[in-house]
Amino acid sequence: MKRVSLDMIAKEVNLSKTTVSMVLNGKGDLHKINPDTQALILSVAKRLKFRPNMIARNLSTGSSKTLALIVPRIIDTYYGLIAESIEQLSLKLGYQVLLGTTHEDPVKEKELLLTFEAQQVDGILIASTQHNLEDIKTISDAGLPVVLFDRHYPEADLPYVVVDNYLGAQKLVKHLIESGRKNIGYVGLNLDLTAIKDRQRGFENAIEGRAKDSNNLKIVDHQHAKSDCRKAVEELILNQGVDGIVFETHYLALYGIAKIREMEVDYPGAVSIASFGDHEVFSIFRPEVTALVLPVEQIAQNSIDMLMRQIENKPGDDPHLNKIVEPSMKVRNT
Amino acid sequence: MKRVSLDMIAKEVNLSKTTVSMVLNGKGDLHKINPDTQALILSVAKRLKFRPNMIARNLSTGSSKTLALIVPRIIDTYYGLIAESIEQLSLKLGYQVLLGTTHEDPVKEKELLLTFEAQQVDGILIASTQHNLEDIKTISDAGLPVVLFDRHYPEADLPYVVVDNYLGAQKLVKHLIESGRKNIGYVGLNLDLTAIKDRQRGFENAIEGRAKDSNNLKIVDHQHAKSDCRKAVEELILNQGVDGIVFETHYLALYGIAKIREMEVDYPGAVSIASFGDHEVFSIFRPEVTALVLPVEQIAQNSIDMLMRQIENKPGDDPHLNKIVEPSMKVRNT
DNA sequence: CTGAAAGCGCTTACAG
DNA sequence: CTGAAAGCGCTTACAG
Secondary structure (H helix, E strand, C coil): CCCCCHHHHHHHHCCCHHHHHHHHCCCCCCCCCCHHHHHHHHHHHHHCCCCCCHHHHHHHHCCCCEEEEEECCCCCHHHHHHHHHHHHHHHHCCCEEEEEECCCCHHHHHHHHHHHHHCCCCEEEECCCCCCHHHHHHHHHCCCCEEEECCCCCCCCCCEEEECHHHHHHHHHHHHHHCCCCCEEEEEECCCCHHHHHHHHHHHHHHCCCCCCHHHEEEECHHHHHHHHHHHHHHHHHCCCCCEEEECCHHHHHHHHHHHHHCCCCCCCCCEEEEECCCHHHHCCCCCCCEEECCHHHHHHHHHHHHHHHHCCCCCCCCCCEEEECCEEECCCC | CCCCCHHHHHHHHCCCHHHHHHHHCCCCCCCCCCHHHHHHHHHHHHHCCCCCCHHHHHHHHCCCCEEEEEECCCCCHHHHHHHHHHHHHHHHCCCEEEEEECCCCHHHHHHHHHHHHHCCCCEEEECCCCCCHHHHHHHHHCCCCEEEECCCCCCCCCCEEEECHHHHHHHHHHHHHHCCCCCEEEEEECCCCHHHHHHHHHHHHHHCCCCCCHHHEEEECHHHHHHHHHHHHHHHHHCCCCCEEEECCHHHHHHHHHHHHHCCCCCCCCCEEEEECCCHHHHCCCCCCCEEECCHHHHHHHHHHHHHHHHCCCCCCCCCCEEEECCEEECCCC
16 A cells, blocks of 8 residues: 655655645644745645655654553443543544453453553553552553543552442432332442442441341342342342332343332332433333433543643643542432 | 663663564564574563564554444444454454444544544444445555445445345344234334345335235334334334334334333233344343344454455455355344 | 754664 | 664754
């Protein structure tokens, strides 16, 4: 594939690469290049369909104009939504985004981190498995901007943007209580993530004082989430007699709803539910499912902002960046 | 950020960059470099945590080792799944993937195409809006490998991998007929895509001979898919008295199911449904939803294969590549 | 207002 | 078995 280069244009117009480069980078006026010269260069570049070789430019400028985005999985619509936002925002700022998915595997995550570093990305946005602090630290210390989002390492001094999971869980419980529920259950995952623990703490704390029963808190194995969740729901309703259930994440809610529908219970009359995290089908279902919605655009925007601040970092400006974003209730019919 | 370069290693071991480069690229034996020398270089590189600057390598080799993936939207789980597969496969082959989403906007698509080309990607995988043949042609003719997937331009001579939509629609109808349905309706989108038209043709053809009524074929505006789909379902059931409905895509099925559930009909007893394209919730719903599943891994695998064949293209090997992949019925309870 | 030249960090054909 | 040197296609400090 023979592409037209700066050099070819320079020859065509009988000027130096320097001049051509300046003009084509919009620095013509800055360098006081003759307007006619500029017009000529521009027109020739257009005629020849010149597209600069970004690789060469990147090598020269030391910036690749690409960001890396690492998420557990892209088909999780929560991360999918964030990915879309980030892609849009990056593009607007002139950055491409490289995508990587870990499937919660720290080894895969480590590989991705190293590869992206080698690819000279200008920054990394990562929803980590939370089992790679070492590598992330190393990369960050080496001067490559990193922002943790959704998942962070509380013990580390790295920029992050996360949801207020504790508050979120409380909001869910509060909503159920206010709608008259007296005996609330919870179905959560056995994942070793701060986000998850915060949700469980939030639930336990909010439930305080009310018919509090540790059997109302069901933790299911994330490997067998579907069957275990169905079992948990059954127990909560049959044995614990709950009249409300909080699901720790959207897909647990999905599993739970299916189970409830099969059971002989008045739903959402006798058993009402609320999900931590929204899902596209929640507003399609009848009854529509009440959920705590996580502000994905805010997460994306803050993450990008934080990353850009680091990328454009003036030395001395060492911002201890972090942002805790507030989720909001979307009360629907359950 | 000061990184260690080939040069630093060369100085450290008192050898030339050439030798170091060869060894680090695993070509040591090929060039008969002394094994001890090799061992030394390797160990020093490791100690210094050398990571080659891919940008520099790319400029030198003329290959960026990155692929571009362009899809309408990543939160559509169908494309999400394909994206995940492609990402995995690419990584295995040593390619990173750059992501772009068009949201069905040809202008956005064109921008992405040009940017990726400038970024020197080694190949482009695209589920096109089907309104950019010119640009794709130009890029492909310039020698940049392109594979169209899911959406193709039938009039153009470009490599593609698509689903057999015509056959798929027929399978859906056949299934409904075989399960005793006599009066089948269809809800589709007003999109100007070959895939869509093939589905509608497939339906019409399969329904031939049976109580065929053009009012059984409802085309809804994709801008107001939700409300229009609900309306269509209502008409099909109330006015047309259908006992089975084929939905042209997973989200139409989602909308339709919600509507059916609200209506006073025996579902799936009196009205059974089947969806073109699977969705994660279909197996969670009770009853579980019958769907035609599109072989995403196959699509991903074939697309990558086709792209790689072009990338490694020996001149003279000008393969008219294309693959039509077969969808399969996943019969569940509806 | 414009250009010659060095440099970004690699790879590789050629030479010995 | 190893190295000097050119080259990939840009940018930019410096000079005039």
